[in-house]
Amino acid sequence: MKAPAFDYVRPQSLGEAMALLAKSSGEARLLAGGQSLLALMNLRIAAPALLIDIARLPELAAAVDGVDRVILGAGITHAMIEDTRVPDPSRGLMPRAAASLAYRAIRNRGTIGGSLALADPAAEWPAVFAALDGEITVASPRGRRSLNCAGFSTGIYETQLAEDEILENVRIPKLSPGARWGYVKLARKSGEFANALAVAVADPARRFCRIVLGAANGPPIVLAAASQVLAEGRSDPDRLRGAVAADLDRAADRHFDDFQRHLNIVAAARALQQVTA
Amino acid sequence: MTAIRLTINGTQIADDVPARLSLADYLREPRNLTGTHLGCEHGVCGACTILVDGEPVRSCLTLAVACDGCQVRTIEGFGSDPVMTALREAFHRRHGLQCGFCTPAMLITAHDLIRRGRAASETEIRLGLAGNICRCTGYTNIVAAIAEAAVAAAKGPPDAE
Structure with a gap:
């Protein structure tokens, strides 16, 4: 489909863009790359009255x-x-x-x-x-x-x-030279949105270890127990899976079916293994 | 209506466009460049892929009004470009198309893969083509054609050897 009608303006500075947004009383959307917004507008899910094009702002x-x-x-x-x-x-x-x-x-x-x-x-x-x-x-x-x-x-x-x-x-x-990371995106087709997404970062020199689950039916979840396993430098796969499962149990506001829960645990465990391998 | 000036396939154009007009519809209707095809109109099928400032973009997810000052190149604008010539010949030879709907964007995406050196293996080509859907061929012949064109493009035109 085609987007519904709207007005378009391309401000020359961030200050001008902020002023336009402030006076739009919620009727405007900011247009950057437009790769989601224009799709949502073509599908008529979004219908802003004004697009403020910020893509070229220096x-x-x-x-x-x-x-x-x-x-x-x-x-x-x-x-x-x-x-x-x-x-x-x-x-x-x-x-x-x-x-x-x-x-x-x-x-x-x-x-x-x-x-x-x-x-x-x-x-x-x-x-x-x-x-x-x-x-x-x-x-x-x-x-x-x-x-x-x-x-x-x-x-x-x-x-x-x-x-x-x-x-x-x-x-x-900046990650330290000795830092390691893991990145696992599970999707049926390359380039599709993730069915499960896990990102692990271990930077012992900065005393920073964190594993985050994306594609989690809501905002990303910082997996506290799994991050602790990561900090201890353990690579026992069963222990990793147990920690991720415990973290998912604690995220009580999320509702994963058995398949999604399994994918999340697999993605997180693989990301952790990439770090500790 | 908003005034825009842009270059399409080397020709400078000044025009007035409504804000909601996609670059794809602008090219197809007032400009009559119908080699740019529209399938899904939400960025998934890849049929509308063209070059803006030398890089592939979805012309269904690009507003004409936002292309003020840009260089646009469509499938009609490649002329005797050596990589595109190699691709056309390879698609012909390897039967890399059936109905042809996806073909212009396949060629433009393949051109970009070869230009960026991302067509060195079948896996790399298949990854690079993931955003261009073909419902006829099963991709095998398209991938083979691109692999062949990448080799031909690396060698250069026959008269340069």
């Missing part, structure tokens, strides 16, 4: 390679990360995740900020940036604030973003 294209972290503007595309055209703080985890995300034609336009702001439960970046302990900067006419990637999404397609806020950048700590 403020959202910046990539800063700092001492202990990398700052990536929200407008950076999946393909730029896949091709390492921007600095990679994750020692290969982010390019690996980017390459598994949809298809090249989608990755050429879709952005990290758009993925995080949409908060599709099956999306890759919310889980990856949560596993890397990233922080998100959001900007509005009221000022800026910083939010942890873990917890940024509050529900299916729901985030902590206020109506007048624009996701400006993601700040990702």
